[in-house]
Amino acid sequence: MQIYNTLTRKKEELIPIEPNHVRIYACGPTVYNYIHIGNARPICAFDVLRRYLQYRGYEVTYVQNFTDVDDKIIRRANEQGIPSAELSERYIQEYKKDAHGLNVMDADVHPKVTENMDLIIDLVKKLVDGGHAYESNGDVYFRTASFSEYGKLSGQPMEELQAGARIDVNDQKESPLDFAVWKAAKPGEPYWESPWGNGRPGWHIECSAMSSHYLGETLDLHCGGQDLIFPHHENEIAQSEAATGKTFSHYWMHNGYINIDNKKMSKSLGNFFTVREVAEQYGYEVIRYMMIQAHYRSPINYCKELLDACKASLERLYTCRDTLDRAMAAAPAGDCTEEAKAVFAQREQQFITAMDDDLNTADGITALFELARDLNRMSADATTTKGQLEAGAKLFDTLTGVLGILYQRKQEDTIPAEVQELVAARAAARKAKDFAEADRLRDAIAAMGYRVKETRQGTQIEKIES
DSSP states (O other): OEEEETTTTEEEEOOOSBTTEEEEEEOOOBOSSOOBHHHHHHHHHHHHHHHHHHHTTOEEEEEEOBBOSSHHHHHHHHHHTSOHHHHHHHHHHHHHHHHHHTTOOOOSBOOBGGGOHHHHHHHHHHHHHTTSEEEETTEEEEOGGGOTTTTTTTTOOHHHHHHHOOOOOOTTSSSTTOEEEEEEOOTTSOOBOOTTOSEEEOHHHHHHHHHHHHHOSSEEEEEEEGGGIIIIIHHHHHHHHHHHSSOSEEEEEEEOOEEETTEEOOGGGTOOOBHHHHHHHHOHHHHHHHHHSSOTTSOEEEOHHHHHHHHHHHHHHHHHHHHHHHHHHHSOOOOOOHHHHHHHHHHHHHHHHHHHBTOOHHHHHHHHHHHHHHHHHHHTOTTOOHHHHHHHHHHHHHHHHHHTOOTTOOOOOOOOHHHHHHHHHHHHHHHTTOHHHHHHHHHHHHHTTEEEEEETTEEEEEEOOO
16 A cells, blocks of 8 residues: 655655554544544545555554643633533533544544653653753753754755744743653642642653554654644654654655635634534434545535535435345346456456555545446346345445445345345246236235336345335
């Protein structure tokens, strides 16, 4: 599999450190509010990555953190007059509701900052002891000048960063680029004891500490939104590699932005939408489909027209799968033909080729729709065997499962074998142009509580409601 590595700015073959085992760290949410549409993109995109790697036979260890102590959390908790821990736990649960609604699998580990404070303090100590960080009035800052490769992820030389970086001027820092790895406690804030006094971690240090603890000092893959490249991921690299002397992550994947009606999403423009709000109108699955119908590195323009198109696409896939169920129930017995096997192998390879090319879900979905077209044609052919349709259904379910869609499909009541036999006999009678026998079998099927009818998509069987 080739992926675009942000670090090297080119596609590279994904070669994990340990054969057949990929260790992934994904930056998770800061839990002070419901997640918004922009948050949904990385969790859906990299959920597909995880599913695809598993489909290809890899073991995947997937870690995604919860930032549960942060300036935004503290400010909002103070506004509501509740402890920060209560607020963050509330929104962790709300995140899980939305993530599960989007059919995103739980990470193998969801570490919280507040539950890993010892790890963070130990890493800060290591940086201070190694001369890579320094204490100043209870704060501890990373000394960027001590890491010669600072800027390698974002592709910005140190001189340019110093000249134009969006860094607050702070007299306590040796350089404007130095960043906090530990913050002295302020009145009314939660704090933890440390060698530098009471305080709490800076934002970037938490991911370095928790990823190395759960996945090792060198990761296979680190992923997140494009907005995290600088300064968050740049700072993670600097502090991690300064502390260990080892490569922090071999590969970096970053998803593109989401615009709202061709404008950047922001609260000030009034175009800020939470996943929960959109799901109430369109359902979660439409949101997930929207996130994966484009290549993960391409921008997405969120608008009503796109949502409507995604909804329509999902309906086409659901219709195909429901038609397939009806066709299987009525199909004559028989194994999958070699011709059908070749068609299915071609579609699966088309899907793999797309996904192996930097997780190209857009082309992967194209392969799925071409498979759906093949299956619709087979379902409409009365001579298609049961084995052929079952093989097609298996592949269809596998590929939709990799993409994480069609997860709300309702399983129809199992049609009794006796009814299926009568339906198959009726199909044979129609093919022989014995319409009197076909009518008799239709009535016999109706007497057993089922209705059979012919459509453009093939024979349909419905349970007659009493």
